[in-house]
Amino acid sequence: MEALAELVDALPAGVVATDPATVENYRHDWARDTSAGTPVAVVRAEHAGHVQAAVRWAAAHRVPVVPRGAGSGLSGGASAVDGGIVLSLERMRAIEIDPDCQVAVVEPGALNAEVKAASHEHGLWYPPDPSSFQICSIGGNVATNAGGLCCVKYGVTTDYVLGLDVVLADGTLVTLGGKRIKDVAGLSLLKLFVGSEGTLGIVTRAILRLVPVPLPPATLVASFPSVVSAAEAVVAVRRTLRPSMMELMDRASINAVEDFSPRGLDRAAGALLVVQSDAPGDARVAEIAAVEAACVAAGASEVVVTDDPAEGEMFVEARRMAFPAVEARGALLLEDVGAPVPLLPDLLAAVTAIARQHDVEIPTVAHAGDGNTHPIIVYDAADADSARRARAAFDDILRAAIRLGGTITGEHGVGRTKKAALPEQLGGDVMALSRRVKDALDPDGILNPGAVL
Structure with a gap:
């Protein structure tokens, strides 16, 4: 592209990279979208002026621009586009x-x-x-x-x-x-x-x-025979309480974490809830006691409570480790579906049924307290049938969330991996309105084309 020389000349040395090895490093985010294209350059901006210069050049030449942060996205939102540029903000750290x-x-x-x-x-x-x-x-x-x-x-x-x-x-x-x-x-x-x-x-x-800074939390960990019974405890708690954390891990994610980085979690549990309260004084004691009672009523087989911040953080770290732990088991399709909290048991039951129907492993973790779940579909990328079944399970989970009045994404974004399901959730009128906003702000469609809309 002859015009690329203009961009290189407009920015300081080292800001624009065109060598294939560097460009390859910026093609994917963590979703590893197989449809990612190959950009003509990567602009590693160092201040807002560099961003403006790159976008003005792109606008003048109708070149697609894919903005990129740390590349940790899970929905293909930073997948590169053929013939475009990746505009990385990683150097802007003040x-x-x-x-x-x-x-x-x-x-x-x-x-x-x-x-x-x-x-x-x-x-x-x-x-x-x-x-x-x-x-x-x-x-x-x-x-x-x-x-x-x-x-x-x-x-x-x-x-x-x-x-x-x-x-x-x-x-x-x-x-x-x-x-x-x-x-x-x-x-x-x-x-x-x-x-x-x-x-x-x-x-x-x-x-x-x-x-x-909040007060140090008390931590409760409860073991359940199934994800549905754990979710029923969440529903009971959320009717009257709002703990500072309420996380769920199913048996498959528990065992993936234990295989990856042993923490002494209960491998036999159908699900674990990790709950924290940072309420002050007696209110924290009362909140944890109420959560414990709800867990027992929902069928918890064991409940452990600790006021030791280090011990509590160990359980939280185990929950955070779920994605890299499951990633060690194979290729992944990452879900981010949510439902109204009272319907969390139905959503988790649907994921279990879909895993069985398509014969795929779907370890699931959840920000259970707000109804946001992360089913993680594991498959063999070298096996076409495994990949097909994984994709079918992915689509069915999106549809299940929509049927429950939920969402295809609670926090990861639509990106490119969930774009096809967005019209089913939003409907034609909202999609049309969204496109009008997009067209008004980006009439030539150069900003992250192919993402979301």
Whole structure:
């Protein structure tokens, strides 16, 4: 592409990479979408001006732009496009904490864990807590409206975004929101970009609300004969309580973790619930006692409670390890389906039935307290029939969630892997409205084409 020389000349040495080995490293996110294309270049921007220059060049030449953070996405949202460029924000890592306003001002390449650590130095906390918090970036979290383990009580990314700087499809940089907690001036454009997966604009700075560091939690771990009985305990708890964490692991995910990194989990359990409460004093004792009673009533065979933060964190780490542990067993199709909390038992029962129907292994973990499940379909990529059955199971799980009034994605994003199912969930009118918004902000369709819509 002759025009590529213009882009190389417009940016400092080392920002634009075209060598095949480097380009290959930026073709996929963690979903490893087999349909990913090959870009003509990777732009590793170092500040917002570089992003603007790259987007202006792309707009002038109608070249697709795929924004990319840490590459930890699970839905193919950062899969490269043939003939396009990948615009990586990984080098934009600045973090500034304003303790008086209780905000973090961060660039998109900053890792979630880095923002947490910087906030903690000031006695503050950034709550959104994906399982991949140590390796995922704030830009990617904003793009997918990421949630995580503590969102049952503390909410998801959008609840903490007070401001964004966004580069639009023509290279214009707009500033939305600010350090203000309350601000209803004008249309709520700020939230339009949270969860838009790079299809409407590219975030180059975020202002994130922080909260005081919570008290050390008490942790409860309960063993159940099945995922359905564990889910019934979740439903009972959530009628009156909102613990700070309520995570579920099924037998297959428990055993995958124990094979990968032994933690002493109960391999015979049909499911485990890991529940935490960070309520103050006597309220924490009462909350944990109420959760224990609900677990016993739902058929828990064993309940363990600890106030030791290190012991509690060991159980949480076991839950976080589920994805890499299951990945060691084969190729994966990663689900992110959710349902209203009262229907969580039905959703988990449906996943079990689908696994049996298609003869595939589907270890499942869940942010159970908010009805968000992660069925992980394992298959043999070298076996065409195994891959076919896995794909059929993937599609059936999406349909099951929709039938239950749920969603095809609670936090990973639609990306490219779930795009075909989106119209069934949203309906024709909402899809048409979404495309009108996309067309208004990106009339030439250069921003992350093929993703979401």
